[in-house]
Amino acid sequence: MTHSRIAGTGSYLPTKILSNKDLETMVDTTDEWIFTRTGIRERHIAAPDELTSDLATAAAKNAIESAGINVDEIDLIIVATTTPDKIFPSVATMVQKKIGASNCPAFDIQAVCSGFVYGISIASNFIKAGASKCVLVIGADTFSRITDYTDRSNCILWGDGAGAIILQASQEQGVISTHIHADGNFETMLHVPRKDNGTDTVMMEGSAVFRMAVNTLDQIVDETLAANNMQKSDIDWLVPHQANVRILQATAKKLDMSMDKVVVTVDKHGNTSAASIPLALDTAVRDGRIKRGEVLLMEAFGGGFTWGSALVRY
Template identity: 50%
Template sequence: MVTLRSVIIGAGCYLPERVVTNADLAKMVDTSDEWIVQRTGIRERHIAADGEVTSDLGIKAAQAALANAGVDAQSIDLIVVATSTPDNTFPASAVTVQAGLGITGGAAFDLQAVCSGFVFGLATVDGMLRTGMFKRALLIGAETFSRILDWNDRTTCVLFGDGAGAVVIEAQEQPGTMNDRGILTNHLRSDGRHKNKLYVDGGPSSTQTVGHLRMEGKEVFKHAVSMITDVIKDAFKATGYTARDLDWFVPHQANRRIIDGSVMKLGLDPAKVIITVDKHGNTSAASIPLALCVGIADGRIKKGDLVMFEAMGGGFTWGASLVRM
C-alpha cells in the first residue's frame, strides 16, 4: 500500500565564528576546564557576533541544507523555525528567514518547545506533509542562547552555545512499510509541573523584559534519563524495531552524562551515538540538526540508515522521532 512519507533529503548547519573555550570562561567566572568537562563533557562553544541574530544563523543553515539537498529555495512551501530565542516578540523569525531566502509563497512560522523544539518540529512538519497540505519544507533549529544567559552564573553560562541546523523534508510516496524512507514515528510529551526547574525569568506578558535562563541542574538531570528513555521505548514499540536495529542515535546535546546514561539504560551501542556536545555545548533546538549535519558530512550517516532522534527541554518537554534517512 503506497503511502506518503516525510523524507529528509538534505541537511545543513551554521556555527558563529567566535569560539569560547572553557579556559576563556575561567577568566570570567569561578570555574575550570576540568570542572566543566567532568560534569558536562563540554570543552568549547560558539557565540554569535554582535548584531548577529537568530534568523541570520537560520538563513545560513537553510542555505547549506538547500545546497546539500540540491533543490531551489523557491520549491519550499513551508518553513518552521524551532527556537526559544527569536529575533523579535513578533513577527516569527521564520518569516525573516523566508524573506532572506527570497521565498514569497507558502507559510512560515516559529515553534517553541525549547531544547525539544527540533523533535516537536519534525512531528509538526511530518503531519503537514503527509496530509498533502505542503510538499517540501525547511525545518530549522536556530538559537542564540548567549543572549539570555547570566554570564555571572557559573552553573548555567558554561553550558550553552549558539548555532543553527536545518533539514529539507519532502513528501514522497513510499511502499508503506517500516522499511520506508522517511519519518516512521513521533512521540511527544510535556509536563508543565516542572516549569520552575528550567525557565527564563522574563517575558513580554510578565516583566516586559527578556530575563535570564534559570535552572535547577540536579533536578533536570534527575528527570532527564527516565523521560528520554520513555519516549524512545514508545518509538520502538510503535515500529517493532529495537535498539539493536538502530544505525545511529542522535540525541539532544545537553550533557555528556545524560547521553551516556540514556545509552546505557537503553542498551544502545555507544559506537552508534553522534556526539557534538564537546564542540558545540548545548545549542537547544539547534543541537540535533547540528549533530545530524556533522554525522552526514563526515560520512557516518548515510541514505537508508535508521536514526533515532530524542530531546528534552524546559517545560518540561520531551520527545523522540525514528527516521529512516
C-alpha cells in the same frame, strides 16, 4: 500513503569560540570541572550583530544546497527557537525573506530544547495530510543572549548555532514515527522568568533537571521502539539533543549501544537548544558516518518540560 524523507541537511555555527579556559577568567570554574560534569570543552557565540534568523538562514541555505532543490519548491517553513530576533515577526518569516522564498506559510514553534523534534513531527504530519510537499525545518538559537555569565552553574552549558533539514514528500518511508509530549507542571525547574529590566536569563535546577531528563528519555526510547515493533538493535544511530554527555551516555546504555554509534557534538557546541539535533545530524551526515538507509533515533528533553523523539530512516 505519502511519506516524508530528509532530502538534505545543513548547519551553521558562529565564528567566535568561547572555551572553558575563557570561562575560567569569567567565573569561578575550571576546564576540568566543566568537562568532567558536562563533556563540554567549547561553544560558539553569535557576534553582536548576528541574529538568530542569520544563523537560521545560513543553515537553511546549506540544507537547500544539499537537497539540490530550488528555493521556490519550499512550501512551508518551520523554525524551532526560544530566542527569536524580536517578539514578532517570527524568525521563520525573516528566514523566508532572507532566502527569497515567497508566499509560503512560515511560523515559529517554541518547545525549547525539544523544538526540533516538535518541528519534524509537525512537518511530517503536514506532508502526510497532503498540505505540504517540501518543508524547511530549522532549529536555531542564540542562548548566549539569555545567559547570565555570572552564574557558573549555568553559563558553562550554552552555545549558539543553527541546523536545518529539507523534509520532502516521498513514496519511500523516511520519517517512521514521531512522539511529542509536554508537562507544564515543571515550569519553574527550567525557565526564563520575565524581569522588569529586560535582563531575562535562564534559571535551572541543574541536578533535578538532569535526573528528570535521564528518566524521561528512557521512557521515550521504550515508547518509540514499542510503537514500531522494533528492537534496540534496529537503531543504527542515536542523534540526541546535546545537553550533557552524561545524559547521552545514559540513553546509549538504555539502548545497549556503544558510544561510537552516538553522535556527540556537545564537546564542541555546548547545548545549542533547538539547534543541537540538526547540528549533530548535519555533522555526521557530512563526515560520512550517517549513510542513506540507516535508522536514526533523535530524542530531546527541555524546558516546559517538553520531550519527544523522531525515528527516521535517513
